[in-house]
Amino acid sequence: MTETAANDRPKKSREPAIRVMMMPRDTNALGTIFGGIILSHIDQAGAVEAHRHARNRLVTVAMREVEFHEPVFVGDLVSFYADTLRLGSSSITVKVVVEAERRTSGGQQVMVTQAEVVYVQVDQDNRPLPLTHNKTKATP
Ligand SMILES: CC(C)(COP(=O)(O)OP(=O)(O)OC[C@H]1O[C@@H](n2cnc3c(N)ncnc32)[C@H](O)[C@@H]1OP(=O)(O)O)[C@@H](O)C(=O)NCCC(=O)NCCS
Numbered sequence: 001m002t003e004t005a006a007n008d009r010p011k012k013s014r015e016p017a018i019r020v021m022m023m024p025r026d027t028n029a030l031g032t033i034f035g036g037i038i039l040s041h042i043d044q045a046g047a048v049e050a051h052r053h054a055r056n057r058l059v060t061v062a063m064r065e066v067e068f069h070e071p072v073f074v075g076d077l078v079s080f081y082a083d084t085l086r087l088g089s090s091s092i093t094v095k096v097v098v099e100a101e102r103r104t105s106g107g108q109q110v111m112v113t114q115a116e117v118v119y120v121q122v123d124q125d126n127r128p129l130p131l132t133h134n135k136t137k138a139t140p
Helices: 003-008 035-050 132-137
Strands: 018-021 057-064 077-087 091-101 109-122
Touching (some): 018 035, 035 057, 035 077, 035 091, 035 109
Antiparallel strands (some): 057 109, 077 091
């Protein structure tokens, strides 16, 4: 699957991997949503997508260049769209796009940030486990 193919899909017909309503407990000292909360949800959303390709444990090995373009506020409904970009030997690279709907101030939709997250399938000893291992274990 290529990045272009993923981006070509019509946005409105896509389901987010996860969708979260932001609460007062998620705020920083400025009263906006703490960036670390968004990073945590990006990791979760990417993992939901990555698990489509894995039957074993996944660990996050890298999260690439996250730049916040817009703030997120309490009451925003935040959607995390996730698409697989690359399948490696044991790694899965997922692109996560974050959009916030300003539910309490007119419903405007804004693009907050996007990130590439890399997951690695690992065995019980936390060593990389090839994705092909899943096929050999699959039941017919
Ligand atoms: C993930 C981990 C098992 C990889 O171990 P490693 O010794 O680097 O293994 P390898 O060099 O064989 O790489 C395995 C795969 O990870 C990928 N990888 C390793 N480091 C990477 C990085 N910084 N960025 C992107 N991919 C990376 C490799 O490209 C390889 O992919 P492939 O199998 O598809 O070709 C190890 O780094 C680890 O346990 N990290 C901690 C993960 C973790 O605990 N995350 C949660 C943090 S709270």
